[in-house]
Amino acid sequence: MRTIEVSLLENIVKNIYPLNESSKEEAKKRLDRLIKPQGSLGKMEDICVQLAGIHESKYFDTSKKAIIAFAGDHGVYEEGVAPDPQNITVLQFPNFAKGLCGVGTICKFVGADVVAVDVGINCSEKLDGVIDRKIRKGTSNMAKELAMTKEEAIKCLEIGIEIAEEYINKGYKLIGIGEMGIGNTTPSTAIISVIGGCDPQEITGIGAGLKKERLKHKADTIRKAIDLHNPNPEDGIDILSKVGGFEIGAMAGVILACSANKIPVVIDGFISYASALLAYKINPVSREYMIASHTSAEAGANKALSILGLNPVLNMDMRLGEGSGAALAFNIIEASNYTYTNMATFDEVDMGR
Numbered sequence: 001m002r003t004i005e006v007s008l009l010e011n012i013v014k015n016i017y018p019l020n021e022s023s024k025e026e027a028k029k030r031l032d033r034l035i036k037p038q039g040s041l042g043k044m045e046d047i048c049v050q051l052a053g054i055h056e057s058k059y060f061d062t063s064k065k066a067i068i069a070f071a072g073d074h075g076v077y078e079e080g081v082a083p084d085p086q087n088i089t090v091l092q093f094p095n096f097a098k099g100l101c102g103v104g105t106i107c108k109f110v111g112a113d114v115v116a117v118d119v120g121i122n123c124s125e126k127l128d129g130v131i132d133r134k135i136r137k138g139t140s141n142m143a144k145e146l147a148m149t150k151e152e153a154i155k156c157l158e159i160g161i162e163i164a165e166e167y168i169n170k171g172y173k174l175i176g177i178g179e180m181g182i183g184n185t186t187p188s189t190a191i192i193s194v195i196g197g198c199d200p201q202e203i204t205g206i207g208a209g210l211k212k213e214r215l216k217h218k219a220d221t222i223r224k225a226i227d228l229h230n231p232n233p234e235d236g237i238d239i240l241s242k243v244g245g246f247e248i249g250a251m252a253g254v255i256l257a258c259s260a261n262k263i264p265v266v267i268d269g270f271i272s273y274a275s276a277l278l279a280y281k282i283n284p285v286s287r288e289y290m291i292a293s294h295t296s297a298e299a300g301a302n303k304a305l306s307i308l309g310l311n312p313v314l315n316m317d318m319r320l321g322e323g324s325g326a327a328l329a330f331n332i333i334e335a336s337n338y339t340y341t342n343m344a345t346f347d348e349v350d351m352g353r
Contacts, residue, residue, distance in 0.1 A: 008158045009256075016259040016283045019053030027052035033345040043313055044336040047291065051337065054264050054289055055173075062174045062264075062337050065330055066113040066167055067103055067323040068254050069096050069178035070160070071130075072120030072246035073138035074187060075147070076225070081218045082183035083210050090123040093180045096322065097129025103178050103322035110330045112176075114323075117163055119156055120181075120246035133159045135246050139187075142225040142243045147187065153241035153249055157282075160253020168261045174333065175258055176266035176293070177251040177275065178323020182208070185298065188274035190222045190243035192304045194233050195277045199223065203300025205270070205319075236281035244278070251275035256282060259289040266326040266333070269296035269319060273304035280308060293329035294318055 027049045032038050039045060051060050071093040077086050095101040096116040099108050107114050117131045122138045135155055139147040148156075164175060185207035193200045200222035204215055222243075229242035240249045252275040258265035259279075267276050267290050279286045292310035295301055297319040305312065313329045 007154070008161055009154055012161050012256050012260045013283045016256065016285045018285055019050070019288050020056040021053065023056050023058060024049050024053040026058040027340070030058065030345065031340065033347060034343045035346055035349055036343070041339065043311070044339060047313070047333055047336040048340040050291065051264055054262055056262060059341060060173070060337065062334050064172050065174035065176070066115055066172050067107055067176040067178045067327050068115045068117070068163055068167065069103065069180065069323050070117045070119050070247035070250040071180040073122040073181055074183045074245055075139050075141035076143055076186050076221065077183040078141055079143050079221045080214070081186045081210070081221055082207060084182050084208055086122060086182045089180055089182050090121050090127065093118065093121065094128045094130055096178070096180065101322060102320050102324040103327050106324055106327040110327055112327055112330055115163065115167060117159070117250065119159055119250050131163070133163070139245055142187065142190065142229070143221050146229060146242050147244050148241050148246070150237060150241045152246070153237050153244065156246045156249035157237070157240070157253040157256070160250035161257040163250070164254040164257035165261065168257070168263055172263070174264055174266065174330065175254065176268065176323050176326030176330065177254050177272050178268055178326060179247045179251060179271050179321060181245060181247050184245050184247065184271050186218060186222060187243055187245045187248060188271045189300055190225055191239055191248070191274040191277060192300050193222060194226060194231050194239050194243065195281065196303050196307055197233065198303065200226070203303050205299035207298070234281060236278040239281070240278055248275050249278070252278040252282070255279035255286055255290065259283070259286040263289070264291055265289055266291045266293050266329055268293055268323045268326040269321055270298035270301055270304070271321055272326070273301065273308070276308055277304060291329065291333065294325035296325075
């Protein structure tokens with residue numbers, strides 16, 4: 001009898017289950033007995049109930065945390081959809097590991113680690129402090145051909161899974177996702193357009209600073225790619241292979257791995273919304289493990305968040321990416337946990353209730 005080999009991706013996807021309702025109820029009972037009006041801590045309470053359900057425990061530890069960031073370049077860059085030179089990806093990404101860029105600096109402040117992984121930067125050299133899991137030197141130009149093969153799509157998802165599980169096994173209890181890749185708002189907008197069933201013109205933004213007169217060209221390029229490849233809006237792997245990016249797929253892999261391993265995953269901004277949508281299409285239950293850190297200032301942010309049904313913790317008009325918003329939200333999540341754990345209850349303090 002022949003044994004059917006189950007892939008890493010398949011194994012992860014089939015092991016994602018809904019949150020533990022009993023643990024959520026226990027957390028809700030404690031929150032309602034804290035010395036405050038019920039529900040008065042708003043999203044802080046929502047976070048604690050969600051964390052209890054994820055960790056399957058009334059109390060939970062969020063102290064060991066990391067941003068896992070992936071970088072890749074994009075063939076569609078040659079269509080003139082981004083204002084900056086593509087080599088900024090290779091120049092900037094080592095600064096993630098060195099703690100010198102936006103996300104690196106914020107992570108230092110909040111006491112989080114940064115893991116930087118090259119899955120497709122257009123360079124040959126090994127980058128200082130960066131984990132080398134390069135699939136190839138950037139995706140193909142999605143306006144002319146598939147961004148990647150189906151096998152490559154699965155590979156970048158599985159790289160994300162492997163990296164996430166490595167750090168989960170090291171004891172990390174809270175993980176955020178981040179990215180770097182000049183031009184990656186273009187594939188992200190394509191993914192959101194496909195899943196949201198909307199015209200790219202409605203949600204195409206300026207990214208890292210594209211001049212507004214170039215927005216129509218960017219939207220037209222995205223539309224051209226979607227029309228050429230006709231990705232299936234219900235198939236996350238099909239969408240990823242046709243109009244995605246290696247770093248976008250790897251972040252989706254982290255989301256799936258965290259979900260299967262019962263670890264909360266904090267999504268960042270616009271690029272990570274696209275990853276979250278892919279993970280959601282691969283297994284809808286993964287959405288229950290996501291915490292949206294902030295509302296991106298990108299044009300399509302609200303569309304993506306409405307599909308996911310997520311209400312971000314912060315609204316800071318940020319559009320840096322990198323994982324910067326996720327890192328910033330770590331402090332809010334830890335403050336929520338600390339308050340939930342240490343605030344007195346009416347049972348502990350005689351207040352007549």
